[in-house]
Amino acid sequence: MSTDESLIKAEKDYTEELDAQLPEIRTLAKSNIAAALEKLLVLEKQTRQASDLASSKRVLKEIVETTKDADKDWSLLNEQVQLLSKKHGQLKTAIGYMIQSVIDLLDKAPSEATKIATIENIRTVTEGKIFVEVERARVTLTLAKIREAEGDIATACDILCELQVETYGSMDQREKTEFILKQVELCILKGDFTQALILSRKILVRYFENPDVHDLKLIYYDYMIKISLHDHKYLDVAQHYLHVYDTPSVVADPAQWKPVLTHIVYYLVLAPFDNLESDLLHKINLDHKLQTLPLQAELVKNFIANELMRWPKVEEVYGKELRQSDVFSPKEDDGDRRWDDLRKRVIEHNIRVVSKYYTRIRTARLTQLLDLTEKETEEFISSLVTQGTIYARINRPERVVTFAKPQDTNDILNTWSANIGTLLDHVESIGHLITKEEMMNGIKSQS
Template sequence: MEDDKMLKMDRSYKAEVDALLPIAENMAKSGRLQDALNQLLGLEKQTRNANDVESTSRLLVVLVRLCYEAGDWKLVNDYVNLLSKKHGQLKKAIGAMVGEAMTFLDHAPSEEIKLELIDTLRAVTEGKMYVERERARLTRMLAKIKEDQGDVAAAADVLQELQVETFGSMDKREKTDFILEQIRLNLAKKDFIRAGIVSHKVSTRFFKDPEQQDLKLRYYHLMVEHALHEDQYLDACKYYREIYDTPSVQADESQWREALQNIVSYVVLASYSNEQADLIHRVAADPRLGKLPLYRQLLKHFTTNELMRWTRILEVYGATLSQTPVFHADTPAGTKRREDLHKRVIEHNLRVVSKYYTRITAQRLTQLLDLTPAQVEEHLSALVVSKTVYAKIDRPAGIVNFQAPQDGNEQLDQWAANVNSLLSLVDKTTHLISKEEMVHKITKIM
């Protein structure tokens, strides 16, 4: 099938089509539907052979519409198939016919009839780039029906067939909306790997346009759901920061409060790293935290090099946090996050101890952390493995050593630095003594 733009029209049948259409419509209304269709088909052949795109498009649209108005849904499917397979059928005409037939879907008398027409139209549009947008919309309708029927897996599979990012006829907003629907269905299907792959097709630069705020919020809420499946708290915090920075959220106090609470919750839940440490200080500097004093105080505990008592944390923050979706007491996820928060408190305390002590007895360490020796060793080992702190445990002596050994080069560098510092101090002292002697001599002469 050649591109319609490359075809040269031999003759225009506009006048003949204008004359025939009212006649055919009257014939169909009077019960002579087949006669009307036959006359239209006769003229359609002539317009198609003459490459009259506009006239052919009008005829195909009227043909399927007359079948629909007659209430014969089987005939609609038959004629859509028949007309699309005509030899040398024009692309624009097929597109117009498919577009017309799609308007019938909302008026289908039953779901079964609607599905039959969707299947027919999807078969007609398969592999045809000039109706790729229509096929995408039909596929989305089909996925919605399957989801409503409770078959989420089938809905996700159907929608996953299309690579809309390659469709040139769809605008950027519609493509993004379609991809977000693919992500949502994959998450509902619990296919988190595929959801992550599909999410990379979305260009976040597109969300800088203020008119795309709704899509931006949908995307980042989906990404939060994906991140929390793997307990990727730091990613969840960063996604909520994107939500928080959205103008529509900033303008609504209830929304920005919720987003900021989630940011604080997930940044303190995230494992310690350079990125996490930088992010927690950025969050702590937000002026709006003043309106959330409890969360500001919680952040202050984690950004101050002081020990925290878990019992005190529970006493001050437990009741409030357990009512939030993040730490809700009645959900398995909330229970696990409270356990993770306890772990982060312990890890913070261990980092603080490692900064203030080079050596400490295991017994004293258990007292500071309010843990058993086995628990202290477990958490300390985890931090050593992650290279957050350096520590060695001497079990027979009951000593924990936090001072990392230095190799010869490091010791020499340290000694050299100390000698330089000493020499500078001696030189400065000598200069001051000489200055005082000179002042004393001048005073004595005077």
């Protein structure tokens, strides 16, 4: 818009007239603002009708500067902004410049009430006008921050989230990202985590590959961690921490990467077992930096080893330090819940280990290995079977748990056929090796 209007040829250049009259009008404004404003409005009409963009911008700025001193509540200023923005033939670039001039004065407002009234006036004037959408967004952000400072989070959130800044082509990508991050923050403070997650998806994650915006990347993943923690999605939390861990500024500072790596380990072991969780746990185990965190390194090794972890022993060895962390501390929100979830993950790990070593096991022996009651054992096994993690069948009359999946006739025949095929391949290979050896020995005896 502004580029096209800058190419419009003015019918008359009012630069000389303004150079001569504006100093006189400023002097007059000190004693009679009404008379000074009247002269400025005459100049505004002349420059507007002549399509003199440069002169129009000068006059509009002068009107803003003059009217702000007319009264304490800036009522005349706001009134003139409304009237001038509706003038027929007013160039859009000139309106945008006038709005920006008012925005530049906001920090000089005589009172908070005046500042808020002026912002609301700008929001009214700019509503529905694409060419001043960025200015509208900026004053809306300022208003939202004012409401937030007052403690009215709900109003601040509603004000800011009504804007769809991701559609603003004229807004810089960084500013756009900062705006959306503020929307996400207010939704989290309001307690609307669903809306916060929806808004977060408007941010292109690949944008954070740019080293210049790694500060925004850390803010983004901090919010994503809070959202995932609210929903108790531990694997998502661990993945968000992994993105933070991969940030150069974090990697370069042990004071930053050590707590991040610690949280990665804690939330990975808290996450329910699946292929992705297991893969990430094994990858973390290969990280040489993990060896600087002995407790966390040992915890990872215990979870990837096919060995039993007795919960009483885990609680005795790791309990004190883990309960002092912000993840498992009783003083933290959901700290006790996460501690209980850790116990569940240990028990589930033990059941998976038992299922690998036993095809059948008596319930009494299984409860002894798991340090559980018979009822708890059945509940955990049923949960893992439902999730598809293991195969198991509980025979209550015989008090036996079977982990071996029964094979039908076709499966048995296929297995037998495969074994016979493998055996024949080995026999053939051995035959070739024997023949080769005989030929080699024959050559040696002849020589």
